[in-house]
Amino acid sequence: MLMGMHVNAQTAKTEIDSAARSKFYISAHVATQGVGLELKYAPVAAFNVRVGASMLPFKTTGVYSVRSEPTDISLKAEFSNAHAMFDWHPFLKEPSFSRKIIVTAGAAYFWKDRGDAVVSYRGTYNYGDIPISSEELGQLYGSVRWNKVAPYLGFGFENAFPSKKFNVGFAIGTYYMGKPDVTLTGTKFLVRNNSNEAQFRENMSYYQFLPVLQVNFNFSL
Amino acid sequence: MKKFIKLFSLILCVSFLFNSCRNPAYELNVLFDADVIQYKATLILKDATGKTLPNNIAVSISGTDAAAIYDFSGTKAIFAPAGVITLGVAPKLVPVSGKTLSFNVGITAPGYESKNIPVTIAFNQFSQVINVTMLQTVVNTPASSVATKDITLGVDGKSTVVTSFSTPNTGTVAQSTTITVPAGVQFKSADGTILTGGSVSAQAINFSSASPAALALFPGGKLSGDNVVGADGKTGTSFFLPAGFTDIQMFVGGVEVKNFSTPIAIGIQLDPTFKPQGTGAALKAGDVLSIYSYQTATGQFKFETTGIVGYDAANKLSVTFSTNHLTVFIVGDVVNTTTCKAPKVTYVAPWLNGSSAPLTVQILSADGAKVLASNTVLVTDGKVDSFVGLPPVAVKYQVLDASNTVLATGTIADPCAGADIVITVGTPANPVQNVTLQLNVVCPGKGSIVVPNFDLFYKVAGAPNSTYALLGTAVKGQIKTALLKVGSSYDFRATWKNEIKVVNNRLISSIDLSTTVDQNGYLGDKSPNGNKALLIEACKTQ
Numbered sequence: 138m139l140m141g142m143h144v145n146a147q148t149a150k151t152e153i154d155s156a157a158r159s160k161f162y163i164s165a166h167v168a169t170q171g172v173g174l175e176l177k178y179a180p181v182a183a184f185n186v187r188v189g190a191s192m193l194p195f196k197t198t199g200v201y202s203v204r205s206e207p208t209d210i211s212l213k214a215e216f217s218n219a220h221a222m223f224d225w226h227p228f229l230k231e232p233s234f235s236r237k238i239i240v241t242a243g244a245a246y247f248w249k250d251r252g253d254a255v256v257s258y259r260g261t262y263n264y265g266d267i268p269i270s271s272e273e274l275g276q277l278y279g280s281v282r283w284n285k286v287a288p289y290l291g292f293g294f295e296n297a298f299p300s301k302k303f304n305v306g307f308a309i310g311t312y313y314m315g316k317p318d319v320t321l322t323g324t325k326f327l328v329r330n331n332s333n334e335a336q337f338r339e340n341m342s343y344y345q346f347l348p349v350l351q352v353n354f355n356f357s358l
Numbered sequence: 359m360k361k362f363i364k365l366f367s368l369i370l371c372v373s374f375l376f377n378s379c380r381n382p383a384y385e386l387n388v389l390f391d392a393d394v395i396q397y398k399a400t401l402i403l404k405d406a407t408g409k410t411l412p413n414n415i416a417v418s419i420s421g422t423d424a425a426a427i428y429d430f431s432g433t434k435a436i437f438a439p440a441g442v443i444t445l446g447v448a449p450k451l452v453p454v455s456g457k458t459l460s461f462n463v464g465i466t467a468p469g470y471e472s473k474n475i476p477v478t479i480a481f482n483q484f485s486q487v488i489n490v491t492m493l494q495t496v497v498n499t500p501a502s503s504v505a506t507k508d509i510t511l512g513v514d515g516k517s518t519v520v521t522s523f524s525t526p527n528t529g530t531v532a533q534s535t536t537i538t539v540p541a542g543v544q545f546k547s548a549d550g551t552i553l554t555g556g557s558v559s560a561q562a563i564n565f566s567s568a569s570p571a572a573l574a575l576f577p578g579g580k581l582s583g584d585n586v587v588g589a590d591g592k593t594g595t596s597f598f599l600p601a602g603f604t605d606i607q608m609f610v611g612g613v614e615v616k617n618f619s620t621p622i623a624i625g626i627q628l629d630p631t632f633k634p635q636g637t638g639a640a641l642k643a644g645d646v647l648s649i650y651s652y653q654t655a656t657g658q659f660k661f662e663t664t665g666i667v668g669y670d671a672a673n674k675l676s677v678t679f680s681t682n683h684l685t686v687f688i689v690g691d692v693v694n695t696t697t698c699k700a701p702k703v704t705y706v707a708p709w710l711n712g713s714s715a716p717l718t719v720q721i722l723s724a725d726g727a728k729v730l731a732s733n734t735v736l737v738t739d740g741k742v743d744s745f746v747g748l749p750p751v752a753v754k755y756q757v758l759d760a761s762n763t764v765l766a767t768g769t770i771a772d773p774c775a776g777a778d779i780v781i782t783v784g785t786p787a788n789p790v791q792n793v794t795l796q797l798n799v800v801c802p803g804k805g806s807i808v809v810p811n812f813d814l815f816y817k818v819a820g821a822p823n824s825t826y827a828l829l830g831t832a833v834k835g836q837i838k839t840a841l842l843k844v845g846s847s848y849d850f851r852a853t854w855k856n857e858i859k860v861v862n863n864r865l866i867s868s869i870d871l872s873t874t875v876d877q878n879g880y881l882g883d884k885s886p887n888g889n890k891a892l893l894i895e896a897c898k899t900q
C-alpha cells in the first residue's frame with residue numbers, strides 16, 4: 138500500500154519557487170474517516186495549517202457467525218469531526234521524491250463518534266419443537282462511544298510547490314480515540330446477553346485508534 | 359529518510375493491527391433465554407397406595423387448545439419421568455386477558471385406571487401444580503374398593519344367567535356398588551359390535567365419597583367439571599357434590615364393553631352424611647339426586663337421570679337405576695357454575711422473603727366437614743392466584759404446610775362472586791431459613807449457558823422415594839426456598855424431558871449454595887463420567 142502511494146505521488150512535478158507559490162488552498166478529501174473539506178494555509182513552504190471537517194455516515198448489514206450461531210448484524214457508524222492539522226515538510230531540501238513527505242500532527246473534535254450494531258438471530262430458532270422466529274427471539278443492541286477529542290498523527294505525500302491549480306495529495310495516519318464506552322443490551326429471549334457486555338467492552342478496548350487513509354484534492358486560491 | 363519511513367510504517371501498521379487483532383465478537387456467546395415457556399403446569403402423579411408408578415406412562419394432550427401445549431422441554435411428545443408431567447404453553451399461544459386455555463391431559467399406565475385431567479391456564483397464571491392420583495384397577499385403597507366377576511356367555515354372546523356382584527365393604531369404605539346383569543344381555547363394543555366369547559370380565563370400583571382421599575379419585579381429579587352436559591342438554595361448567603360414585607368396566611376377550619342390548623341394574627350405596635342442596639338436611643329416603651355419567655376418553659360428564667334415595671337390602675341409603683352403557687356413574691347434587699366469576703386470591707407471606715414454598719390450599723364445606731377442593735400452590739409473597747371452579751355456596755379455606763400445620767384459614771361467602779381475597783399466610787412455628795440453590799452450567803465450547811427451568815423435588819436423605827415432594831421451580835438455575843434447613847442433608851431429583859437426575863445426600867452447608875458444572879471442572883461426586891456425557895449431550899441443544 139505504501140509502495141502504491143509512493144508511485145502515485147511521484148507523478149507530480151514541483152518546480153516553482155516558494156515566493157511564487159499559492160499560500161491558500163481549498164481541499165476536498167475522501168478518506169476512511171469520511172468525506173470533507175479543508176482550508177489550508179501555507180505561510181511558508183515547510184509548514185501548513187489545515188482546518189476542516191469530515192463526515193462518515195456508514196451503514197451496512199451482513200451475516201456473521203457469533204460463535205456457532207448465524208446472526209444478521211446491522212452496523213451503523215457515524216464519525217463527524219472538525220479538525221485542525223499542522224503539516225511539516227521535513228525533507229523539503231531533498232532533491233528526491235522524499236521532499237514531498239509531510240508529517241502531520243493535529244487533533245479533532247468529534248461531534249459524532251459512535252458505532253451501533255443490531256444483532257439478530259438469522260432464521261428460526263427451535264426450542265424443542267417450538268419454532269421461534271428471529272423477531273420473537275429479540276435483538277442485541279451494541280453501542281460504542283469514543284472520546285470527543287482525539288489527537289492525530291500521520292504522514293503523507295504532497296507537493297509543497299504545486300505547479301498547477303489542482304494537485305492531489307495523500308495522507309495516512311491515525312486518530313487516538315481512547316478506550317470506548319460500550320453497552321450491550323438484549324431484548325426478549327436475548328436479554329440474558331447483558332452479561333456479555335463486559336466481554337464486548339474488553340473486545341472493543343482494542344479499538345482505540347481510528348486509522349485514516351486520505352486522498353486530498355487541492356485547489357490553490 | 360529510510361529510517362523515517364520505516365518508523366512511520368511501523369507506527370501505522372501497529373495502529374491497524376490494534377484495530378484488527380481482536381474480533382469484536384471474540385468470546386461472545388449468544389445466550390438464548392431458556393425461559394422460553396412462561397406458562398407451565400406440573401402434573402404430579404402418585405399411586406393411590408404409595409406404590410412406585412411404572413415407567414411406561416403414556417401421556418396425550420387433547421381438547422380445544424391442545425396445539426398450544428408442549429412438554430416443558432419444548433417437544434410435542436409429552437414425558438412423565440418419575441411420574442412428573444411438566445407442560446408448557448408455546449410463547450405465541452399464551453393466554454391473554456379474557457382468553458383462558460383449556461385442554462385435557464390423557465394419562466394411561468398398564469394396570470391403572472386411565473385418567474383424563476382437564477386443565478385450564480388463565481392469563482397471568484404462570485405456574486400451577488396438579489396432583490393426580492393413579493388408581494390400580496384391582497387394588498383396594500383407603501377410599502375405594504374393587505370387585506371383579508366373570509359372567510358366563512352363551513355362544514350367541516348372551517349372558518346365560520342373572521349375575522349380581524358387589525364391591526366389598528372395607529375398613530375405610532363403608533358403601534358398596536352392586537351390579538346386576540339379567541340373563542339374555544348382549545354386550546357391545548364402542549362401535550356397536552356384539553361381543554362373543556366365553557365370558558365377560560367385569561370389575562367395579564366403588565369410591566367412598568365421604569373420604570377426603572376420594573376427592574383425588576373423582577373423574578378429572580377434582581369435583582369441578584368444565585365439560586358437563588346438564589339436564590337441560592346444555593354444556594357448561596358444574597361443581598359436583600357426590601353422595602357416591604362408581605366406575606364399572608367390562609371386557610370380552612380384551613375388548614371393552616360400552617353398551618348392552620338390554621339395560622343392567624346398578625345400585626350405589628350413598629354417603630349417609632351427605633346433605634342435599636335442596637334440603638340442607640341429612641340424606642334420607644325419598645330425596646331425589648341426579649345421576650351423571652363420565653366418559654374418560656372425552657372427559658365429558660352427562661346427565662343420565664334422577665334417582666330416588668331408598669334403603670337397599672343391606673338397609674343402607676342407596677340409589678338404584680338401570681343403564682344400557684358403561685362408564686363412571688356419579689350420584690349426588692350438581693351445581694351449575696357456568697356464570698361463576700372466580701375470586702382473585704393474593705397470598706401475603708413476608709416471611710418467605712423472596713423464597714417460595716409449596717403449600718396445600720384446601721376448600722372445605724361451610725361446616726368444615728368435607729374437602730371440596732385441594733391444590734398445591736407454589737406460594738410466594740404477593741402471589742396472585744384464583745379459586746376456579748368452586749360452587750356458589752359458602753365455603754371455608756385453609757392453607758397447610760408440608761407438616762399439615764394450618765397457616766391460614768377463612769371463609770368465602772360466595773366463591774362465584776369474584777370478590778378479591780387476601781390470604782395472610784402465618785409464619786410456621788419452626789424458624790424459616792431462606793436457602794438459595796444456584797446451578798451454573800458451562801457447556802463445552804460455548805461457555806456459560808442459561809439453564810432451562812426445571813422442577814426440583816426433594817426428600818430427607820435416605821427416605822423412601824415415595825416421600826419426594828416438590829421443592830419448587832428452578833428459574834434460570836436458581837431456586838430460593840423456605841423448605842430446606844442449613845445443616846441437613848437431602849436427596850434431590852430433577853426431571854427434564856424423559857430424564858431423571860438424582861443428587862443424593864447433599865448437605866445444605868450454607869444458606870447460599872452455588873454449583874458450577876463444567877466439563878473440565880466439577881461434574882458431581884457420584885458419577886462424573888456419566889454426568890459429563892449428559893452435559894455434552896444436553897449442551898448440543900443449547
